[in-house]
Amino acid sequence: MKGQLSHELEVNVPAGQAWELYGTIKLVKLVEKEYDTVEEIEVVEGDGGVGTILHIKFKPGTPGFAGYKEKFIEIDNKKRVRVTDVVEGGYLDVGFTLFRVIFEIIEKGSDSCIIKSTIEYELREEAAANASFVSIDTVAKIAEISKNYLLNNRD
Numbered sequence: 001m002k003g004q005l006s007h008e009l010e011v012n013v014p015a016g017q018a019w020e021l022y023g024t025i026k027l028v029k030l031v032e033k034e035y036d037t038v039e040e041i042e043v044v045e046g047d048g049g050v051g052t053i054l055h056i057k058f059k060p061g062t063p064g065f066a067g068y069k070e071k072f073i074e075i076d077n078k079k080r081v082r083v084t085d086v087v088e089g090g091y092l093d094v095g096f097t098l099f100r101v102i103f104e105i106i107e108k109g110s111d112s113c114i115i116k117s118t119i120e121y122e123l124r125e126e127a128a129a130n131a132s133f134v135s136i137d138t139v140a141k142i143a144e145i146s147k148n149y150l151l152n153n154r155d
Contacts, residue, residue: 001128005136006118009143013150015107018115019080021146022103024048034145037062050075053087064133065090070101080105091134095127101139115143 011018021027025048032041039059046052050072057067068090074083082103086092091099104116117139123130
């Protein structure tokens with residue numbers, strides 16, 4: 001079973017400024033600081049480039065998973081796209097064979113852009129009921145946190 005969910009949020013900052021956040025490890029640090037259910041994001045390997053592996057740990061009592069590891073598999077500075085796959089734990093423990101998050105910064109004008117967040121997933125047929133674990137809410141909240149940060153820290 002395959003599925004995809006997307007979310008878009010317009011931000012009144014230049015696309016290049018938004019990409020400075022999304023295309024680097026700065027986004028990870030912002031999420032760790034501002035996302036209320038995240039306890040810690042540990043950089044297991046890498047420096048924020050392709051191949052970087054993060055261990056995301058959630059606060060006790062958070063619904064869902066205690067944590068999982070994800071890997072940056074693509075960072076395209078020209079297209080302003082970052083692709084991250086879950087590589088251990090979390091979704092993979094409940095029948096998913098792929099859980100991917102794609103962040104795109106789309107230029108809308110000289111002073112505005114769209115943060116597009118897409119979740120792509122695949123799961124084994126016998127685990128199809130677990131598709132309900134997938135929610136766009138997480139990436140939508142990351143986009144809102146990012147928007148607030150970007151608007152308060154304009155170039």
